[in-house]
Amino acid sequence: MDLNLFWFVLLGVLLAGYAILDGFDLGVGILHPFVRTDAERRILMNSIGPLWDGNEVWLVTFGGALFAAFPEVYATVFSGFYTPFMALLFALIFRAVSMEFxxxxESPAWRRFWDWSFFGGSALATFLFGVAVGNAMQGMPIGPDREFQGGTLDLVRPYPLLIGALAVATFALHGSLYLHLKTEGELQQRVHRWNWRAFGIFLVLYLFVTIYTLVQIPLATRNFERQPWVWIVVALNILAVGNIPRAIYRGRPLAAFxxxxxxxxxxxxxxxxxxxxxxVHSSLNPAWSLDVYNAASSQKTLAIMRNIAxxxxxxxxxxxxxxxxxFRGKVKIGHFSY
Amino acid sequence: MDFDALTLSRLQFALTVMFHYLFPPLTIGLGGLMVSLEAMYLKTGDRQYEQAARFWTKIFAVNFAMGVATGIVMEFQFGTNWSTYSRFVGDVFGSALAAEGIFAFFLESGFLAVLVFGWDRVSPKMHFFAACMVALGAVFSSIWIVVANSWQQTPAGFHLVGEGTAMRAEITDFWAMVFNPSSVHRLLHVLIGCYILAAFFVMSISAYYLLRGRHVDFAKKSFGSALILATGMSLAALVQGDIQARKLKDTQPAKLAAMEAHFHTGTGGTPLYVFGLPDEEKQTVKYGLAIPKLLSLLVHGNTREPVAGLDRIPRSDWPPVAMTFHSFHLMVGLGFFFIAVSLLACFLWWRGTLFQTRWLLWVFVWSIPLPYLANQLGWVAAEVGRQPWVVYGLMRTTDGVSKVVSAPQTLGSIILFSLIYALLFAVFLYVLNDKIQHGPDPVTPGRPGGDAGPGGLAAVTGLRAGTGGASLTMPGDGPAPADSQSSN
Incomplete structure (x- = not known):
């Protein structure tokens, strides 16, 4: 198999793994302010307590794999996105320690501070992931020297911001479906109502983003013509989205999740x-784009890394x-909880 | 000093890596301790070992969270601030980082969940297994990081491809890269440093309990096993450090010369400065105390052959001499201090008077910053001594910095990192102190009140992590916590 293609796919798998796993715990963080009592907030935090750390490792491994397989991309994107990536780091740091601390x-002021930093960190990190994806989809001003030729403000454009909003809505939905599995009683009934609201917001943004992408982002659709089989995934995606409300309605939270x-x-x-x-697509000149061949490590390294993987x-x-x-089952606050 | 993007990026890297490295050594060292405590519990069934394991696990968890939160910064920073370096080394260096992610981080973070949250969800054997996996993950992590860093010190198993700014290093022999000339020595030294730190950490807290007359049985057990570890490891550091320094004469002569402020090669045996103030301009050591021929004896094993000095190195390739010299010498001095206090404590332990020698226990209480300092200084000597190279002999630090990141951007992130890290450190110390003041949960019935008292945080809800009242294995037994414990 073509090693460059293999690493492109594997990075996709790591990214999807990260989005699915950390997605629900970021989503729980986004929903955190919507419960009021201290006991309920502890339930929310403890629903992800043992898991978030392992989930975040998918991001760390994705970063390491990107560095190893496509160092040019790692270098260009991380230095070009300097300010947003620093903001992302602060968000992730605050999020991690707010759960721990x-x-x-007992002090209410202390808990309020960490509650808000948990929410703020989760929401900001999610939004920035979306913005990064949006910028990658739209292309960036990359020069012939493979360096980003713009400022931080060049990254703030309508489409990336829209993807940022979609990311927040998606993870909030994902988190609410996860919480449905982990809660019980009166709290679960409220979570059930959140499921509907979160799905509604997600659906509106999802449709809007789809239309916007089809109309405004020609890059995004070029492969659909060359590789018709991807339409199968489109069909599966529509089925999956459609199955969420069906499963919520039928009281099958696991299927919804x-x-x-x-x-x-x-x-x-x-x-x-x-x-x-x-x-990385260069909006200045397509020839300056970084692709899976011109930005990759040597074949030998890609082969070694494949074996490690x-x-x-x-x-x-x-x-x-x-x-x-x-850690299956409902959350129980006990001696070892946060 | 000119505060350009390069200087600021170096400053930021130093700040973030030094702050990060406050946490991993304890993670690595305490990991080993938890494994041995749980092994003793499984073997003897003595609940005191389990109690001790539970206590150190709580400390471990707080420390681990800080390590993870500050560690992600390190991985991102190669790309954000050192993208030219990343392009140059990605083929080699990136592989080690990715291997760390796949082999170490998943193992550590996954089983940490079982370790911290799983006491009443899994069997003691499974819990022991989780402790082993977390400890193993921490060691794996140090292996890959030290391999990556050692490749920067003594690059091997690669060739250079491309010209000018497009030049980069590519792997030719993966195992030669992994086992480059310095990786094994440096890994051993790093691990020894971690175990010394963890041992002194445990002894500091245990000595405090002994002096306060609290948790005495627990404290004696913990102090004793940590003392054995501290003694063995500080002696090992001496032997291993000597071997490692001797290797430097072949691999990084400039670093060795800078560590010893050895300016002129001269003829005959080279002296060793015990202390002094190196003057880089005048190429002398002021106010120094030198032992004749000792450096030659240590490096060459004889008193005749001179050690190569900085005069054999082009002036533009010198590391900053004073900083390398001082950090190295201070680290060695601390190493001798660790040996001295550990041996003294062992002697008194053998005489049976250790736990009554209050002044020595106070020395142990207040010694806690010293192994942290020694670990940091060791890295300062290693990294500053490698300058002006970011990859020794291949790429200068000045050439590795990101081209598109401006000084104001870096200044902004330094200010934010400083503020956030200061806040985090304060909170970390507060939480750590809270856990130490609270102490281990009692094993025998009838003591919970006495133990929870000094922390001033009685069990208000009976749910709060770490409060004395709640049952360990049967949450919800509320009314008679002590009884429910004794029934286990």
């Missing part, structure tokens, strides 16, 4: 299809399964 003191997992996987897939074979990924999937199995 929040319940360590898996449908939103499938939706996120499909959206990540479309992102990959829109980019391929490029990773084949060796490591089965373990990763096994741990992930074990951890989710150990």
């Amino acid at each position: 929040r319940s360590k003191r 898996f449908s939103s997992c499938a939706t996120i996987a499909a959206l990540t897939f479309f992102f990959g299809v829109a980019l391929f074979p490029e990773l 084949f060796l490591g990924m089965p373990f990763v999937l096994a741990y992930t399964a074990v951890i989710f199995w150990v």
Whole structure:
């Protein structure tokens, strides 16, 4: 198999894994202000308590794999997106430690501070992921020297902002469906109402983004003509989105959650299809774009890394399964909780 | 100093990596301790070992969260601030980082969940297994990071491809890259440093309990096992550090010369400065105390052969001498201090008077910053001593910085990092102190009140993590917590 293509696909898998897994815990963070009592806030935090850290490792591994497989892309994007990436780091730091520290003191002011930093960190990180995806879809001013030729404000455009909003809505929906699985009683009934509202907001944005992309982002659709089989994924995506309200209505929260997992996987897939074979599209001159061949590491390194991935990924999937199995079921606040 | 983007990026890297490195050594060291405590519990069934394991796990978890939060910054920063470097080394360096993610981070973070939250969800054996996996993950992580960093010190297993700004290093031999000339030595030294730090951390807290007369049995057990570790590891650091420094004469002579402020090669045996103030301009050491021929003896094993000095290195390739010299010497001095106090404590332990020697226990309480300092200084000596190169002999630090990142952008992120890290550090110390003041949960019935008291945070809800009242294994037994514990 073409190693460059293999790494493009594997990065897609890591990104989808990250979006699905960290997506629900970021979503729980976005929904955090909507519960009022201290006990309920602790339930929300503890629903993701044992899991968020492992979920975030998917991002770290995605970053490491991007560095190893496509160092030019890693270097161009990370330095070009300097200010948004710093904001992302602050968001992730605050989010991580606010969970760790929040319940360590009884003081309401203390808890309020960490509650808001948990919400703010989750919402900002999600939004910035969306903005980054939107910018990648639309193309960026990349010069012949492979350096970003613009300022931070060049990244603030309507389409990336719209994708940022869609990301927040998607993760909020995903998080609310996850919470439905982890809560019970009166709180669960409220979460059930959130499911509907979050789905409504998601659907409106999803349709709007789809139309906007078809009309305004010609890059995104070029591969659909060349590779007609991707229409199968479009059909599956529509089914998955449609199955979310059906499953909520029928009281099958697990099916609803898996449908939103499938939706996120499909959206990540479309992102990959829109980019391929490029990773960073130059809006100045298409010849200056970074693609899976001109931005990659050597074939030898890609082969070594493939072997490392084949060796490591089965373990990763096994741990992930074990951890989710150990922490299945409803949240119980106990001695070891946050 | 000119505060351009380069200087600021270096400053930011130093700030963020030094702050980050406050946490991983304890993670690595305490990981080993938790494994041994849980192993003892499984073997003997003595609940005191389980109690100790639970206590250190709580400390471990707070520390680990800080390590993760500050660690992501490190991975991003190669791309954000050092993108030219990243383009040059991605083929080699990126592989090590990706391997760390796949092999180490998933293992660590996955099983950490079981370790911290899983006490009443999995069997003791499974819990022990999780402790092993977390400890193993922490060591794997250090392996890949030290491999990546050692490749920067002593590059191997690669060739250069391309011309000018498009030039980059590509792997030719993966295992030669992994086992480059310095990686094994440096890894051992890093791990020894981590275990010394964790041992002194445990001894500091245990000595505090002993002096206050609290959790005495627990404190004696913890202090004793940490003391054995501290003694063994500080002696190992001496032996291993000597071997490592000797390697430097072949791999990085400039670093060795700077560490010893050795300006002129001269003839005959080279002296060793115990202390002094190196003057880079005049190429002398002021107010120094030198032991004749000692450096030759340490490096060459004889007193005749001179050690190569900085005069053999082009002036433009010198590392900053004073900073390298001081950080290295201070680290070595601290190493001797660790050996001295550990051996003294061992002697008194053997005499049976250790736990009554209050002044020595106070020394241990207040020694806690020192192993942190020693670990940091070791890295300062290693990294500053590598300058002016970011990859030794291949790429200068000045050439590695991002081209498109401006000084104001970097200044902005430094200010934000400083503020956030200051806040985090204050909160971390507060939470850590809270856990230490609270102490381990009691094993025997009838003591919970006494233990929860000093922290001033009695069990208001009975739910709060770390409060003394709640049952460990049967949440919800509320009214008679002590009884429910004794029934286990």
